[in-house]
Amino acid sequence: MNDDTIPAGHRRDGQGRLVPEANIKPIDRLRDELVRELYAKAEKLHDAIAAFKLEAFSAIDTFAQMSAEEYQVSLGGKKGNITLLSFDGEIRVQRAVAEYIQFDERLQAAKELIDECLHEWTIGARPEVSTLVQDAFRVDAAGKLRTGSILALRRLDITDERWLRAMKAIADAVQVVGSRSYVRFHRRDASGEYQALSLDIAGV
The missing domain is CATH 4.10.280 (MYOD Basic-Helix-Loop-Helix Domain, subunit B)
Incomplete structure (x- = not known):
């Protein structure tokens, strides 16, 4: 009822x-x-x-x-980040667009190529690379891959042909599945730093 x-x-x-x-x-x-x-x-x-x-x-x-x-x-369209400043630079308004991405099946091909590299490279020679790569492919508490960690692998300065193919596979595997737009407001304080105007109840 x-x-x-x-x-x-x-x-x-x-x-x-x-x-x-x-x-x-x-x-x-x-x-x-x-x-x-x-x-x-x-x-x-x-x-x-x-x-x-x-x-x-x-x-x-x-x-x-x-x-x-x-x-x-x-x-064309309304996508993209925009920053607007008041004439005196004291107030800043930002429109930010955050994209949500996931990886398709090509990520598995990248992982296989990376594993080949790690198997050949000894731990003693490149321990930092092995640790970084293994950590990148670990899932978070929700069981999801951490996209930021995987994408960060592309910044490593490694010229091995298999590694380069793996990085291309990662780039090709990225799929944008959605986006969300935000508008943020800031005012510059006495020290010149921009402080956010919180519109979140928890942050007020």
């Missing part, structure tokens, strides 16, 4: 039972009222932040397009 079917003078408890209000302790009624009041206010704040986020993204996109038109360029 929904709330419309609850008889007058009753409330539903956590187990779905109808309880006469006369049998509910005053402290339990006050707790219920407090929780509902705070949630209602939080819900309005959530909606306001969502509306502001849309407004901010729209304003940034519009300004970026207007700026590009000075050079007779039409921006």
Whole structure:
């Protein structure tokens, strides 16, 4: 049953039972009222932040397009990081786009090539490489590969032909599966460092 079917003078408890209000302790009624009041206010704040986020993204996109038109360029899409500064440089607004990636089956080919290299290279000669590579392919607490660690292997200055093929396989295995956009606000403090304006309840 929904709330419309609850008889007058009753409330539903956590187990779905109808309880006469006369049998509910005053402290339990006050707790219920407090929780509902705070949630209602939080819900309005959530909606306001969502509306502001849309407004901010729209304003940034519009300004970026207007700026590009000075050079007779039409921006394709709304993807990419943008940083805007106030005239005095005190306030900074950033739009950041974070991409989520995963690896396809070609990562296994890269791992086989890397294993060949490690098997041939002695531990004594290149211990740092062996440790780095083995750590890169370890999964995190959720059982997922750590993409950042694997991609970092491409920065190693190794010229072995098999290693180079492995690095190409890693690059080819990258698949972008989604992205998320953020807008961040900063103000410069007395020391010249930009401090974030937190819009996260935990960070306020």
